[in-house]
Amino acid sequence: MSRPWMREERVGLAAGRILDAAGEVFAERGVGATEMSHIAQAAGCSRATLYRYFENRHALQVAYMHRQTHRVVEGVARRLQHLTDPRERLAEAIRSALAAVRESPVLASWFTAADGARTAGLVEASAVLQGLCAAFLGDPDDPAVRERARWLLRIIVSLLANPGRDAADERMMIERFVLPVLLDGPETAPPRPEAPAGAGRMRRSLA
Known part of the structure; x- marks a missing residue:
């Protein structure tokens, strides 16, 4: 089961997890072909949660x-x-x-x-x-x-x-x-x- 995002996570730690996931997707798909939905899926969070930390791609x-x-x-x-x-x-x-x-x-x-x-x-x-x-x-x-x-x-x-x-x-x-x-x-x-x-x-x- 994925870890909760909005309870005990500090902002910096949560953002770091998102960026870690983004790096994996960048390497797999390429930077330009990576959408926010791909990163959200890799990070185990919703797109709405993703946009709380990063306003856009x-x-x-x-x-x-x-x-x-x-x-x-x-x-x-x-x-x-x-x-x-x-x-x-x-x-x-x-x-x-x-x-x-x-x-x-x-x-x-x-x-x-x-x-x-x-x-x-x-x-x-x-x-x-x-x-x-x-x-x-x-x-x-x-x-x-x-x-x-x-x-x-x-x-x-x-x-x-x-x-x-x-x-x-x-x-x-x-x-x-x-x-x-x-x-x-x-x-x-x-x-x-x-x-x-x-x-x-x-x-x-x-x-």
Whole structure:
């Protein structure tokens, strides 16, 4: 017999049970294909009860994403304890975050071809995720730091949705193209290739 929902359960515990059930359904059906009715059935509660904790499907998705991100960040922080060099710390943080998501069937389900765009939109709109990244990069109240945090989130989502050829390829991209911008500023990033001589005249002739 299922446990009662509205008697002795505290709000946080009940919400956690719902999110646990949601994770199982996300992994089975995919994020976009999961309806509130599926989650209610998996959690052993009615849809009415589900809506007492989460006003709609979007709110539940965001809550799940935030909870899992906090867990990933805690795991990454433990792996960085022995590192002091800023470049090593940031590179390892990115690689560890990527590995944590890929090793979890539930989290990996958010970055499939069907759900990657949805996930990217949720990440882009999340002040919580941006704040976590900004706090790692520096002063989260600094607008420049927050801009770099937004870019870091985009890079992580991009690599999760479209991985590099292999670990060495991703390491190269992180070290050559990501670290210089995040740690030193865009002026130290690899320069853009110069246009061939006469390219400007060609563009004008085609205008």
